[in-house]
Amino acid sequence: MNNMPENRYRQKKQYTDGETICIWGNEYSLQIIKTAVPDDIFMLFLGTGISPEALKKRFRHDMSVIELSGSNALLYVPFCHTEKNIKTANFPAGTKMSCPEPSFEDRKAAYKTAVYRLFTDKINEILHKWEKKTGLKCKSWHITDVLNYWGQCSSWGKDICFNINLLCRPLIFVEFVVLHELVHVMQMNHGPKFRAIMAIYMPDYKIIDKKYNSRIIRVIDD
Ligand SMILES: [Zn+2]
Helix, strand or coil, rough: CCCCCHHHHHHHCCCCCCEEEEEEEEEEEEEEEEEEECHHHHHHCCCCCCCHHHHHCCCHHHHHHHEECCCCEEEEEEEEHHHHEEECCCCCCCCCCCCCCCHHHHHHHHHHHHHHCCCHHHHHHHHHHHHHHHHHCCCEEEEECCCCCEEECCCCCCCCEEEHHHHHHHHHHHHHHHHHHCCCCCCCCHHHHHHHHHHHHHHCCCHHHHHHHHCCCCCCCC
């Protein structure tokens, strides 16, 4: 990729305010927004033996979201008030309570959940579009997190995998990868027939591949 300042994304992420992240080829400033697990739900779980930590995990899937707004990527990170905190505030009088700061692990887990959701929605959208256009259909697809390929198509099951690290590439390249793997459903090799089908649906696919296909960079650190 020629015009991407890749080095910036090689630093270990801290998932804090102002950090630069890249989504679909565009840079955004990350903003952490704490979202409380509703206190009434938290109160319901008090005394059941479920810890605030476990409750937070339970809500992570639904409440961790990334919203793109102008040049900002708003990351919603769920948290729970502590039991002590709620009692001090004389719940449910509505007194303002101080919020615990989300830990690195909280922010990272929320980020991972949120970007997987973002990625899943976009791939579904692009895949369905190309399935409709080409008449080709894959049986299923799933996400991988690897450094050696963007996508793969199994020869027997028509199952496709897409690399989560496509998230930081421009959408035109994501479109190319999706179409490429979909064409493999009917043509496993990269021979003349494969190239002819690619050229019908994406005449400049070779240019797109050459321009954006560079070293894979992790969007979520280990
Ligand atoms: Zn291929």
